[in-house]
Structures are given as C-alpha cells and as structure tokens.
Amino acid sequence: MNGKGSVTLNAGIEKAWEVLLDPEALKNCIMGCKKLEPVNENKYEAEVSIGIAAVKGKYESTIEIADVQKPNHYKLVVKGEGGPGSVEAAGVVDLVPIDDNKTELNYTYEAEVGGKVAMVGQRMLNGVAKLIIQDFFKKFNKELAKSEQSI
Amino acid sequence: MSKVIGKRVTRVEDARLLTGQGKYIDDVGTPPNTGHVAILRSPYPHAKIVSIDYSEALEIPGVKGVVTGKDVHPLLNPFSVGVSAPVHYYPIAIDKVRFVGEPVAVVVAKNRYIAEDALEKIKVKYENLEPIVDIERALEKGAPILHENVGSNIANHRTFHYGDVEKAFEQADKIIKHRFHFPKYSATPVETYGIVAQYDHSSDSYTVHANFHGPFVLHSIMAGALKIPSNRLRIIIPKDIGGSYGIKAGIFPYIVLCSVVSRLVGCPVKWIEDRQEHLAASSSCTDRVTYIEAAVKNDGKILGLKMKMIDNVGAYIRAPEPACLYRNHANTTGAYDIPNLMIDAYAVMTNKLPTGLIRGYGGQETYFPLERIMQIISDELKLEPAEVIRRNLIKKEQFPYRTASGGVYDSGDYEKAFDLLLKIGKYDEFRKKQAEARKRGKLLGVGLAVIVEPSGSNMGYITIALTPEERKAGLPKSGCSEAATISMDPMGNVNVRISTTPSGQGHETVASQIVSEILGIPHEKINVVAELDTATSAWSIASGSYSSRFASLGSSAVYYAAHKVKNKLIKIAAHFLKAKEEDLTIEKGNIVSKTDPSKSISIKRVVGSAHWNPLSLPEGMEPGIYETAYYTAQAEPPDDQDLINSSVTYGFVADLVTVEIDPETGDIHILDYFTVHDAGKLLNPLIVDGQILGGLVHGLGGAMYEELVYDEKGQFLTGSFMDYLCPTAPEVPNVTIKHIETPSPLTPLGAKGLGEGNTMSAPVVIANAVNDALKPYGVTIDSLPVTPNKVWNILNQSKKQEVSS
Structure with missing residues (x-):
C-alpha cells in the first residue's frame, strides 16, 4: 500500500517543524495513541489501539526519525506489531514555506501490513490510511493553534 | 419386497438435520476439566522464530498452559509423506515459519475467550526471510528455499512416457500449445474443523473426537507422528459432519497437535476452528501451472499430448500429497482416445498454505488445460469445438478402455451422452442465435467440456510419486x-x-x-x-x-x-x-x-x-x-512401466454452458448450464441430483469467484468471506441435469461414484463459454477465476487498441 498527499499547515515552517517533532503533540494527533515516549534522540516507542474492519487491537511500535534536514525534510520509519498483525511503514515529509503563517506539507508513504489485519482488512486499508492521515492533520492544526496560544 | 435401490427415496438423515438435531463435533460433550484451545499463528510467510515469550499469557487467570513448537518437538516425529524429499513437517512451527497462519503457539484456558485474549500476550520475535510464492520462480536457481535440508523447493518430480510421443509429434500436421494457470481455492463447509482430544497417562493413549473424514491411512500417519502404537490412538467420528468436500482430511495435523497439547497441559482439550483460521490455515487445492502441447491432424484428431504440470503444494508437502498430481493419472487424457502421452510432473513448495483434498482433487487442475486446449485446437483448425470433441471421444466398442497411462475405463457410451447434451442444449440453434447477437453488438458464448469422473481411488496410485526402483523397496500398495x-x-x-x-x-x-x-x-x-x-x-x-x-x-x-x-x-x-x-x-x-x-x-x-x-x-x-x-474392487499396484489404474470406476460428464457478457461492465451472466452424466446404475436419483448440484456450485466458485489470494510477498489477503467470495443461492444458474446409465461391470450394483464431476468440469466449461463470447477480441482465457474485472480489462484493452490503431 502506498500513497501521497499534501496539506496546508497554519503555521510558519519553524513552528510547524517544532510541533511536528514534539512527542506530546504527536501523541494527541495520532488516532488511538496511548503512549509515545522517546527512547533516544530520534527514536520513540508508541502504543496505538486501532480497529480496521473486524480487527481491533493494540500495536506496540517503534517510530524512528531519519534523514533529518531541519526544517524542511525528514523520514519516519514505523514498525508495529500486535495481536491484529504487523505494520511496517515509511513516510517522507517535506515542508515548503508559503508565508510566515502558512506552510505546505507534502508527504508520501509506503506501508506493508501482515497477519490478520492483512487477511481481513485489505479492502479497507487504503481508506483507513487516508482517514488516519486526515484525522492527524485536523488534530495537528488544533495543536498548532494551541501552541500559538501558549506563547 | 419391492425394488428400492434406484428409487428417489427421501433421505432418512433430513428429519434430524432439518430440526436442528444433527450430532456434530461441537455437540459432543466434553470431559470435566476440558481446556479450550486458541492458536497463535504466524503473521509472516517466511521467518525464523528468534524467541517466544509467553510468561505474561500464563499469568492470566484461567490460562492452563501454553505450548510452543519447542515443547512439542521431543514428543513428535515429523509426519511421514510419500515422497523421498526429506521435508520435516510438524503440526506447529519449530524454529521457522513457512506460511501466514502457521501455528506458532497454543494456549489452553478455561474457556475460548480467555484463550484468545492470552494470545495477545505472547511475544514472538521473528527474523524475516525472503518469501517465495510464484510456482515457476520456486523452481529457479537462487530462489529462496523453504526447506534447507531438501536443497530445493521441489518436493517431487517424475517424468512419464506412454506410447510413442515423439513419433506422434513427428506425424502431426500441427502442434498446438499453451500455458495455463489454475488458482488455489478452497472448500468452505459450513462446519469448520473441530477436535476434542484427551491423553490418558496410565495407558499412554489418546482418545480423539474429530470431524475427520479419512482416508484412514492417515490414522497410521498420525500414530506415527505421536510415536505410539496405532491402537493407542482412538479416533471417533461423530454421526454428522457439516460438510467437507474433501477439506476435512486436512484436519489431521491439528488432531496430532491437540493430542500432544492435551498431554503437555494435562487436561482434555477442545478446539473448534474459526472461519478465518479455516481460510488461512486448513487446506486447499493446489494451484498449478500446466504447459500443454497437442500433436494434431488437420481433421482435429489428437495423436499425442505432452503435459508439464507444476503443482504448488504450499509450505510443506503433507500426506496425501502429491496425490493431487496423480489422482487423475490414469485419466489424464480425459474422455479421449489419445494413445501417446508424456507427463512431466512437479510438486513444488512455496510460502503458502499446505494443500490437500478438495472436491475434484486434481480433476479441475487436469481438465482445465485439457479442455481449454480442445477449444483452442478447434479455433486454430477452424473446426466446430463439438466436432473436435466427437472426433476424439472414446467409442462405445472400445470399453473397457485402457488409457495410455494405465487406466481401465470400466464402461461408458460417451457419444450417446454427448449427443444428448448437444440436443438438450440446442447447440446448433444457439450458434445461430450467437451470430445474430454479435451483429447487434451482444456477446454470447457457448462452452463445451467432456470429462471422465474417476471414483474410488486405488490407494496404490500415490506410490507413482516414487520411481519403480524406489517402489520395490516397500510393500506394494493397491486397493480400495x-x-x-x-x-x-x-x-x-x-x-x-x-x-x-x-x-x-x-x-x-x-x-x-x-x-x-x-x-x-x-x-x-x-x-x-x-x-x-x-x-x-x-x-x-x-x-x-x-x-x-x-x-x-x-x-x-x-x-x-x-x-x-x-x-x-x-x-x-x-x-x-x-x-x-x-x-x-x-x-x-x-x-x-x-x-x-x-x-x-x-x-x-x-x-x-x-x-x-x-x-x-x-x-x-x-x-x-x-x-x-x-x-475391494480390482485395483492393482503400479507396474514397472508406471502404468496405474488410479481409480476403480470412471463415470462421464458432458457440460454445455451458455453465457452472455455485458460489454459495459464485463459481467458474466450464465444463461444455461446443461450437464449430462453417466454414473452407471444410480442408487438414488434424488441424492444424485443433489450431489451434482453441490459439486457444480463448487466448480462455479472455482470458475468465477473463489481464490485464496497471496500478494507477491506471501501475505494472505482473503481471510474472510468478505474477500473470499463463494457462490450463494442467487449466483446459481439454471441447471438441467440428464442421465444415461451404463452399469459398471466392476461393482455388484453397477454403480459408479459421482458428485465431483462438475467441480472438475465447471471451471473449464465456463472458461470456454466466456472465451467463446470474447472470440471477436482474440483473447485466450488461461487463468481463473474469470471475474468481471478480468473481462472488463480485456474489453477495455482492445478498445484502447482500436483507438490507437
């Protein structure tokens, strides 16, 4: 499964970058994320509960951030495993400034799922991926607004 | 007493089945303290098991025990199998997983709910290996190898020469060949596998209730795997089994697994398979690639055939495989008088679910290329398909007919049955209708297929997997x-x-x-x-x-x-x-x-x-x-020339199917399905027709709907009935069944087996009909299922070509 897309963030590039790499903000934005803790500088451990088709359950995953070119580009490598199966995904994020308060974010991803979730959820995976991503950016813009207020 | 054999007597079973009083495996009571089994299965097609940590699972209240391959290994022998390749197959992965769904650990708990929850607490570390799923790639040098000790993915390879094939090919006016791929599909009984197993320490014996349906030669294989004298494995089959269509032979590894788990955990255990497990990890037919070459005269007469068959038996070759390759060995040439035959047979292993019996067992894989090539021959020689079939049919006077590969067709009148088919199917009339419809842009097609339906396997046929020299080392095997x-x-x-x-x-x-x-x-x-x-x-x-x-x-x-x-x-x-x-x-x-x-x-x-x-x-x-x-009927072991009469009786089935294809959507509508059977003397025509309909619908599934799909990385994608489509009542076409009866001289009542025939014929006859409808597009259907998607792509590709040219 793969896909790409682009979204406009309501913040300048520096701000957007900062919030994108803030574990607390990310935790709030990822659907079903129960835990997101840094293990070292560019690696996190996460626990995500999510249901796809009839397959609901918890994934324990590691998220690695690689290829960092602050504040324009980075790559996310996600490896998750749990009762419903396994996920291996890689996403590439590129930020392009539009103006002081707007940034364009372009992303591409490739993901492979295994186990039960692949067996019974295959038909919906693309839809689910889009849903999760849309949900992420909706919440992310809220996080950006929140961090603006807190300044 | 009036005659009752051959009458449409209503079924005595139906009173209990229709009032919910059938006695199935799940209705068998369990002994006190029975634990319920849930099985952790591999999400990966090919991986080393680095470690399994189930300590957290054991802490859940109600969990009685957890068993892994390492615990089971000392108590079991690998299952024996009738090939010389040293494949070690156990009912649970020991140090490596080889297909998605392979058992990795077993939880036994007070109830199934707790057992299922406990599965999520087991932590397995895998080290992924490169998977292989493609049949032909599995044969290539450098392909990932599933079983290192075997050294290749070939579980069995044999070549057979009958008659004088080279001469037949020299004398031919034309050589017509094609490659065909038959898909992997399943049988989907309403009732899945079920087992209640109990180990008795004092007698070192196992008592198992299971909906296993034989062949009981597998009993010896189970006892051998459990390292016990065979009378210490008592298997009791309930009165009612909720459908099988062959697939319940594949329960035997789970019988051994549940038996040994009962022993290790120290309580009786019960396991009822769920639907997802059944689709992913029970059994299926083989997918097969066939290269078929026919040496033909210009009048359509076939002088000889060469067939290279490559059967994909999945991750482990398990008994009774490679029987799928050989069950139809004696009737490889179908209903035709073809005295020269070469077969190059391979069984290969890939990272897919292991295979076994399903209805038709090998017949659909054999007849798909054979009956497709018959249509291609008629196209290339510009003859009517019906004419090419008739020219090659075995004649009434030739019975009992000895086939090139050693079959003895006991009785039949194929021409009579075929003529009846063309008559009831109004073949000539349909051809006229089709020609008119084409003028109006409508896509009508008619397909024909004639097959020989073997029944009553000669147990010796499986030993054809060994060379005559290898066979000599063992006890000659035959009989039924x-x-x-x-x-x-x-x-x-x-x-x-x-x-x-x-x-x-x-x-x-x-x-x-x-x-x-x-x-x-x-x-x-x-x-x-x-x-x-x-x-x-x-x-x-x-x-x-x-x-x-x-x-x-x-x-x-x-x-x-x-x-x-x-x-x-x-x-x-x-x-x-x-x-x-x-x-x-x-x-x-x-x-x-x-x-x-x-x-x-x-x-x-x-x-x-x-x-x-x-x-x-x-x-x-x-x-x-x-x-x-x-x-036992007369059934002899294979001889030194590899001649084998692989079944006892041989019936005949002739099908005619008409279809209409929607040029906009690619939808295939079956207008009519005519089928003429000769199964010797019918014992109960009411039951006969029910069996024929059931087999036909299973074949319809193979033709148009069903496939166990794996992606190129070995991930299994059709694990529920949302993705694995079975025909249901609305998909069943109009079916007209007719019989002729030429009694078998080999059975006291003159009866032959039936019920599998249309499972063998429906996939190819429907493919022939669809291909006939698409004839103006110049395509060859060489794989199944023929879905609207596939047809739509064909129609659109040719539209694109029209535009670009």
Missing part, C-alpha cells in the same frame, strides 16, 4: 477396501454400521435402501450408524468419505454384508423347514419355499433362534447375526 457390518438383534431388527464417514451425502439412506432390498425389510425400519470408531468399527486404510467412493465401494461393502446375513438366515430357515437353500427366498418378512408355499418361517423367528436357542442352529453354525464384509 471398504467395510460394513450388519447385525440383527433378538427381535429381528437391523443395525448397519458403515465406515464411510458421511458429511451430508446421504449414505445412511442409500445403505438402508440396499439392506432393505436384500433382506426384504422396509428401509425405514433399518437403523444405520455412521459414527466411526477406530477402536470398534470395521475399517481399513481406504475407509472414509472421499473420492466419491460410497457408490462404488461403500455401497458394495453394505451389499456383501447384507448378503452374508441373508445367506445365514436362509441356511437357518432351510434347516428348520427341511428345505433346500436354493429353493428359499425372502418375501414380506418371511422365508418361504419357492416350490412348496406351505414351507414358511418368519425372519423374526429365524433371528430369534440365533439368539435365544443357539443349539437349534445347523451344526457348526455360530450363534447371533453379526456379519462384516470387507470389499
């Missing part, structure tokens, strides 16, 4: 025995015990018809017991419900057992009546003299004497009425 026991109690009532483990085919009804006719007792009064208990039933290696063997073999055992009882009754009556045995006959519950009507005695009194007054019996006769007959 079945047993039945008939007893009469002191009140003169009859019990019949059969060992054919029916899964809905109505064996109880047919057995009662046969016994009724021979003993002159109304069939409703006869009690037939279909439970099989390996410790108390009469059975043999070939026993069970597969290969359509009841009509040819099971019924024959019942027939001979009934005659043993009849002979004894007549002997006793002759003694009492002071009459000659040959003068006596059974009439309305009495044994009477044909020459002197005053000499008469009731059967009840005769039987009563055998129980109540044994001293009154003729001298030397044993008391009681309890007779077992073992029956």
